[in-house]
Amino acid sequence: MSVDLRNVHRCFRCGWCKLPSTFIDYNCPSYVRFHFESYSPGGRLWLIRAWLKKELRWSDRLAEILFSCVGCRNCSENCKMRFKDEVTDWIIAAKSVAIEEGLAPPKVREFLENIAKFGNPWGLPRSQRATWISGVKKYEGDEYLLYLGCESSYLEAGRKVARNVIEVLEAAGISFGILGNEEECDGNEAYMLGEMGLFQELAFKNMKLFQELGVKKVLTISPHAYNAMKKYPARSFEVIHFTQLLYELVKEGKFRFSRMECKVTYHDPCFLGRYNGIYLEPRKILLSIPGLKLVEMKRTRENSFCCGGGSGNFVFDLLHGMESPARVRVREALETGAKVLAIACPICRCMLEDAIKDEGLEEEFEVKDVAEMILDSMKSR
Amino acid sequence: MNKKEVHKALAEIVGEEYVSDSKEDLYIYSRDPGLAEPHEADFVVLPKTVEEVQKIVQLANKERIPVIPAGASLSLSGLTIPYKGGIVIDLRRMDKIIEVNRRSRYVVIEAGVTHGKLKAFLEEQYPDLCHSLPEAPPSATVVGNLMIHGQGHLAQQYGFNSSMVTGLEIVLSSGEICRIGSCALGSYWFSLEPFPIPAGLFLGWFGATGIVTKAGLRLYPKKKLRDVEVFVVEDPNLVPEVIYRVTHTEMAEDITTSAQPYPLMFRDIVMIQIYITGDEEEELEFKRKLIWSSLRDIINSKEGGFMTLAPNMKIAFLERPMSNITRFADVLKGGGFVYCGAIIPIDMFSTALKKLFEIASRNQVTFSHTGRVIGRGHCMMFSFAYPFNREDPESMEKARKAIQESYIATLEIGGIPWKPEPPIQRVLLEKMPRETAELLKRIRSLLDPNGIMNPGNWSV
Numbered sequence: 001m002s003v004d005l006r007n008v009h010r011c012f013r014c015g016w017c018k019l020p021s022t023f024i025d026y027n028c029p030s031y032v033r034f035h036f037e038s039y040s041p042g043g044r045l046w047l048i049r050a051w052l053k054k055e056l057r058w059s060d061r062l063a064e065i066l067f068s069c070v071g072c073r074n075c076s077e078n079c080k081m082r083f084k085d086e087v088t089d090w091i092i093a094a095k096s097v098a099i100e101e102g103l104a105p106p107k108v109r110e111f112l113e114n115i116a117k118f119g120n121p122w123g124l125p126r127s128q129r130a131t132w133i134s135g136v137k138k139y140e141g142d143e144y145l146l147y148l149g150c151e152s153s154y155l156e157a158g159r160k161v162a163r164n165v166i167e168v169l170e171a172a173g174i175s176f177g178i179l180g181n182e183e184e185c186d187g188n189e190a191y192m193l194g195e196m197g198l199f200q201e202l203a204f205k206n207m208k209l210f211q212e213l214g215v216k217k218v219l220t221i222s223p224h225a226y227n228a229m230k231k232y233p234a235r236s237f238e239v240i241h242f243t244q245l246l247y248e249l250v251k252e253g254k255f256r257f258s259r260m261e262c263k264v265t266y267h268d269p270c271f272l273g274r275y276n277g278i279y280l281e282p283r284k285i286l287l288s289i290p291g292l293k294l295v296e297m298k299r300t301r302e303n304s305f306c307c308g309g310g311s312g313n314f315v316f317d318l319l320h321g322m323e324s325p326a327r328v329r330v331r332e333a334l335e336t337g338a339k340v341l342a343i344a345c346p347i348c349r350c351m352l353e354d355a356i357k358d359e360g361l362e363e364e365f366e367v368k369d370v371a372e373m374i375l376d377s378m379k380s381r
Numbered sequence: 382m383n384k385k386e387v388h389k390a391l392a393e394i395v396g397e398e399y400v401s402d403s404k405e406d407l408y409i410y411s412r413d414p415g416l417a418e419p420h421e422a423d424f425v426v427l428p429k430t431v432e433e434v435q436k437i438v439q440l441a442n443k444e445r446i447p448v449i450p451a452g453a454s455l456s457l458s459g460l461t462i463p464y465k466g467g468i469v470i471d472l473r474r475m476d477k478i479i480e481v482n483r484r485s486r487y488v489v490i491e492a493g494v495t496h497g498k499l500k501a502f503l504e505e506q507y508p509d510l511c512h513s514l515p516e517a518p519p520s521a522t523v524v525g526n527l528m529i530h531g532q533g534h535l536a537q538q539y540g541f542n543s544s545m546v547t548g549l550e551i552v553l554s555s556g557e558i559c560r561i562g563s564c565a566l567g568s569y570w571f572s573l574e575p576f577p578i579p580a581g582l583f584l585g586w587f588g589a590t591g592i593v594t595k596a597g598l599r600l601y602p603k604k605k606l607r608d609v610e611v612f613v614v615e616d617p618n619l620v621p622e623v624i625y626r627v628t629h630t631e632m633a634e635d636i637t638t639s640a641q642p643y644p645l646m647f648r649d650i651v652m653i654q655i656y657i658t659g660d661e662e663e664e665l666e667f668k669r670k671l672i673w674s675s676l677r678d679i680i681n682s683k684e685g686g687f688m689t690l691a692p693n694m695k696i697a698f699l700e701r702p703m704s705n706i707t708r709f710a711d712v713l714k715g716g717g718f719v720y721c722g723a724i725i726p727i728d729m730f731s732t733a734l735k736k737l738f739e740i741a742s743r744n745q746v747t748f749s750h751t752g753r754v755i756g757r758g759h760c761m762m763f764s765f766a767y768p769f770n771r772e773d774p775e776s777m778e779k780a781r782k783a784i785q786e787s788y789i790a791t792l793e794i795g796g797i798p799w800k801p802e803p804p805i806q807r808v809l810l811e812k813m814p815r816e817t818a819e820l821l822k823r824i825r826s827l828l829d830p831n832g833i834m835n836p837g838n839w840s841v
C-alpha cells in the first residue's frame with residue numbers, strides 16, 4: 001500500500017461513498033451503526049486530517065471512529081473522485097499511524113499482540129489450532145494446500161465451513177492437505193488494521209513455509225486469507241478461494257445434485273466481492289442445484305452490505321448493538337423471503353449466525369455456506 | 382440547567398447513544414464542505430421520531446438554547462453551522478418513506494430521507510414516477526433541499542422543488558406540532574391549496590422558523606426513455622433566445638447550461654443541454670424534431686448548432702445526479718468548491734456570464750458555470766462556481782473573494798442570491814425596503830420569539 005495521507009484533504013465530505021451505487025440505503029456499516037456523520041467515510045477522513053494537523057487530540061471516541069471502520073471498501077467503490085481507490089487505504093494508513101504511536105484501543109492492541117504471539121487473534125494455544133479436525137491428512141505435496149485460517153480453526157461457525165468444504169473436496173476426490181498446528185495467521189486483519197510490520201512478517205513466514213513444502217496452489221476457506229495472500233510480495237504460489245474451485249468442479253460434473261426446493265439469498269463477502277471481483281462463482285454453484293431459487297437482497301454484489309466483521313471486528317466488535325451491520329443485514333435477508341442465507345466466508349457465517357440469534361430469527365431461516373448447500377443437495381437424494 | 386444537565390435531558394429524549402458532545406462529533410457538525418468559518422456546536426442529537434424532535438425543541442426553548450436542524454449539510458453556504466452554538470439536530474435517522482399515493486402522484490417522507498433513497502425507492506417500486514432530482518450528491522436530503530428552495534431536473538417543467546410540496550408537518554419553536562395542507566384535515570397529503578398557504582412561513586427559511594418533520598411532495602410521470610441534445614453557441618447573447626424557443630415547444634424535460642474554461646474544447650462556448658423523455662422512441666423522435674426545428678434558423682445561420690456527443694460524454698450528461706458536478710471539488714486536488722447560485726431572469730444570462738469571467742480573471746481563479754432553467758423560461762439558476770484547495774489558504778481566500786463578488790454581481794444585475802450564506806442574507810435584508818425586512822422580522826419573531834431556531838439565519 002502506498003498512499004499519501006497528506007492527500008486526505010481532497011475528500012469533499014460529499015457522502016456519495018456512504019451509499020451503494022443504487023442509493024437504496026446507507027451502505028457504510030459504521031455509519032449505519034452510529035449515524036453520526038463522524039462515523040461516515042467522509043467524516044472519518046476529515047477527522048483523520050484534523051488529528052494529523054493537530055487540530056484534534058487523540059481520544060477514545062476518535063479511536064472508536066477510526067477502528068469501527070471495517071474496511072468493507074464500499075466507500076472506495078462509490079466515491080466519485082479520481083482518488084476513490086485510495087479512500088479505504090487512507091483509513092488504513094491512519095490506523096497505521098495510530099498503531100505506530102501506540103494509540104490503538106486496548107482491544108485492538110490485544111488482537112494484534114495475540115496474532116504476533118500465538119498466531120491467532122484470541123491468544124489461544126497454537127496446539128489447539130487443528131485439534132478439532134480429524135481424519136484430514138497433513139499437506140505433503142498434494143495438489144492443494146487447504147489453508148483454514150484462524151476463523152475456521154478456532155470459531156465453531158468457521159469450523160462448520162471448513163468441515164463442509166473438506167467434505168465436498170473429499171467427495172470430488174481432490175488431492176489436498178492441511179498444515180495442522182503449523183498453520184500461521186494469514187495477516188489480512190493485521191494489514192487492515194494498519195500493522196504492516198506484522199503483516200509482512202506473517203506473509204514472509206507463510207511464504208517460507210509454503211516454499212519449503214513445495215506448495216503450488218493454496219486453497220483458502222476465508223476470503224480474508226485469499227485477499228491477504230494475493231498481496232504477498234513475490235508470491236510463488238497460486239491462491240484460490242474455495243468457491244472458485246467448487247465452481248470448476250460443478251462445471252466438471254463432479255457432484256450429483258438432487259432436487260432441493262429452497263429459496264436462498266447470497267451474501268457477498270467484501271473480500272471476495274468488492275476486493276477481488278468474485279461475484280459469479282458462488283451464485284453459479286447455487287444456481288446449479290436443481291429447484292434452488294436464488295433471490296437477491298436489495299444490496300448485492302458491488303453494493304453488498306458488509307456483515308461488520310472485517311478489520312478485526314469479528315473479535316472486538318465495536319459495532320455491536322441493535323443496529324449492528326450483521327443484524328441489519330439479517331433483516332434485509334429476511335425481507336427476500338429466503339429460508340437460507342448463503343455465505344462464502346467463515347467470518348460472515350459467525351457474524352450472521354450470531355445476528356440471527358440476537359434477532360430471534362432461528363425459526364425463520366438459517367445461515368449455510370455454499371459448500372454446505374452442495375452437500376445438502378447431494379444428500380437429499 | 383448546566384451543560385451536564387442538558388446532556389442528561391437530551392439523552393433521556395433520544396437515548397445516550399444518539400447524543401454527543403464529544404469534540405470529534407462537534408468538529409464535524411461545526412463546519413460544512415464550503416468556506417464558511419466553523420463555529421462549535423454544544424451538542425449533536427439524532428432523533429428518530431417527531432416526538433423526540435418535539436421534546437428537544439421544548440427543552441431548547443425553555444433553556445433558550447439554539448437548535449440547528451440539519452440534513453447532509455451540503456448547501457455549501459454554511460447554513461447548518463451553529464453560529465451561536467447550541468444543539469445540531471441531525472435529522473437523518475428519520476428516514477422513512479411513509480406513503481406513496483400513485484394515482485394522486487405524491488409521496489410523504491420523513492425529514493431525513495435522502496434524494497438517493499427516494500430515487501432508488503421510486504425506481505424499484507413505482508418506476509413510472511419520479512421526483513425532481515437536484516444534482517446534489519444523493520446523500521443530500523429532500524427536505525433540506527425544500528428548505529432552501531432547491532431545484533431539480535423537473536424545474537423547467539414544474540418550477541422550484543419547494544413549489545412541489547403538498548403538505549408539511551412542522552415542529553414549531555414552542556414544541557407544538559403543526560400540519561399544513563390537506564394533511565391538516567385528513568389523512569391525504571395531496572395539496573397545500575386552497576388554504577391560505579402558510580407553508581411559505583417555513584419553506585426557504587433555512588429552518589429559522591420551524592423544523593419540518595414530514596413533507597408531502599409531488600411526483601411526476603417518469604418516462605421510460607431519456608436522451609440529451611447539446612446545443613452550442615459562441616455568443617452568450619443568444620442563450621436567452623435559444624431557451625425561449627425550446628421552452629416554447631414544451632418538449633423538453635430539463636434545460637441546463639454550462640460554460641467552463643477547461644478542457645479547452647469547452648472554452649468560449651456555452652452549451653445548452655436539452656433533455657427529452659418519452660415512453661417510446663417515436664415520442665423521443667417527435668420531441669427531438671420539434672426542438673430542432675425551433676432552432677433551425679440559428680443552425681442555418683451557423684450561430685449555433687447541435688454537438689455530436691461522444692458516448693462517454695452522453696453517459697456523463699445522462700447520469701442522475703451528475704457526479705461531474707461533485708467532481709468539480711477535485712479540480713485543484715483540494716476537496717472543495719463553493720458556488721453562488723443566482724436566480725436571475727433569463728435575459729440576464731450573458732451579463733451574468735460576463736461577470737463570472739471578470740470575477741474569475743480579477744481573482745485569478747478557475748471557475749465553472751452550470752445553470753438550470755426554472756419554469757418555461759420564467760427564470761434560471763445561474764451558478765458561479767469556484768474550486769479551492771483546503772490545504773492552500775491562498776486558494777481558499779481567492780475563492781472566498783470570488784464568491785463574495787459573485788453575490789454582489791448577482792444583486793447588481795437584479796438577481797437573487799439563492800441559499801445565501803448568513804452575511805449575504807444580511808445584505809439582502811438591508812437592501813430590501815425597510816417594510817419588507819420588518820415583515821420578515823415580525824414573522825420570524827412571531828414563530829420564534831426566543832430566537833433559538835438556526836440563529837444567524839434570516840435575522841435582521
Ligand SMILES: Cc1cc2nc3c(=O)[nH]c(=O)nc-3n(C[C@H](O)[C@H](O)[C@H](O)COP(=O)(O)OP(=O)(O)OC[C@H]3O[C@@H](n4cnc5c(N)ncnc54)[C@H](O)[C@@H]3O)c2cc1C
Nearest residue numbers: 452453454455460515516517522525526531532587588593
Ligand atoms: C455538488 C453539489 C451539487 C448541488 N446541486 C444542487 C442542485 O442541482 N439543486 C439544488 O437545489 N441544490 C444543489 N446543491 C445544494 C444542496 O446540496 C442541496 O440543495 C441539498 O438537497 C440540500 O440538502 P441537505 O440535506 O444538504 O440540506 P442541509 O444543508 O443540511 O440543510 C439546508 C438548510 O435547511 C435546513 N434544514 C434541513 N433540514 C431541515 C428540516 N427538516 N427542517 C427545517 N430546516 C431544515 C438547514 O438548517 C439548512 O439551513 C448541490 C450541492 C452540491 C454539493
Ligand code: SF4
Nearest residue numbers: 011013014017042079
Ligand atoms: S471519500 Fe469521496 S465520496 Fe466520500 S465524502 Fe470524500 S470525496 Fe465524497
Ligand code: SF4
Nearest residue numbers: 028069070072073075
Ligand atoms: S471501508 Fe466500509 S466501514 Fe470503512 S469507511 Fe469505507 S464504507 Fe465505511
